Amino acid sequence: MRRTSLALLFLLLNACQRSPVGQEAASAPTGGAASRLERAAIESGAIADPAKVSPVGLFQRSHEAGRDALCVVPGRDGALRFGLEAVFGEEPACRGQGAARRAGDKLILSFKGGDRCIIVAQYDGDQVALPGVVDLACADLCEGRGSLEGVSFPRIASDAAAALRARDRSGDPLCAAQ
Structure with missing residues (x-):
């Protein structure tokens, strides 16, 4: 639920900050908006990196x-x-x-x-x-x-x-x- 809310917030913010035409395709990484948001949240410590969370x-x-x-x-x-x-x-x-x-x-x-x-x-x-x-x-x-x-x-x-x-x-x- 928390990831979905963060993803929705990011998409809304991203829609308000559009790049000039032609620059979007060149600057957008292949991971998509949700994965960029998730990477940013992991880097900031807002959410744990699933790759490092033990299944114990x-x-x-x-x-x-x-x-x-x-x-x-x-x-x-x-x-x-x-x-x-x-x-x-x-x-x-x-x-x-x-x-x-x-x-x-x-x-x-x-x-x-x-x-x-x-x-x-x-x-x-x-x-x-x-x-x-x-x-x-x-x-x-x-x-x-x-x-x-x-x-x-x-x-x-x-x-x-x-x-x-x-x-x-x-x-x-x-x-x-x-």
Whole structure:
């Protein structure tokens, strides 16, 4: 929401300060107005640089059908571990644990288990968003008609302690300590 408001403000200000004809095309960088605004906000310290924000922490959303939670904690040798649960009512739910690694603005989630379920999620520092389509190998993580497709997890805490305190709906640790 904050980025959208800043982008809208920048676009309005930019519209009032038009360059003379012919100079716009020569002076405009290829990133567009929103990316220039975001770079300026990062440089000024108004917002954090998503490339430098660690994914360690707790991401969680409550909704009318339940609660979706994702914890990311440091593992051995600098690796990351995660646990997630997405609840879709009384019965259907998806849950799993595994190893995570960061690749630019992506968080690659490799689930433990028989089938090799790997999900490449979008990560912007404030939220982890799973894609609208996931591999069929990931279907074993879900009960009933549940699916991880399109599930998003907004950040609520940026520390490993909060992530380690997170519990699934049956009271077990979401990210078990190693």
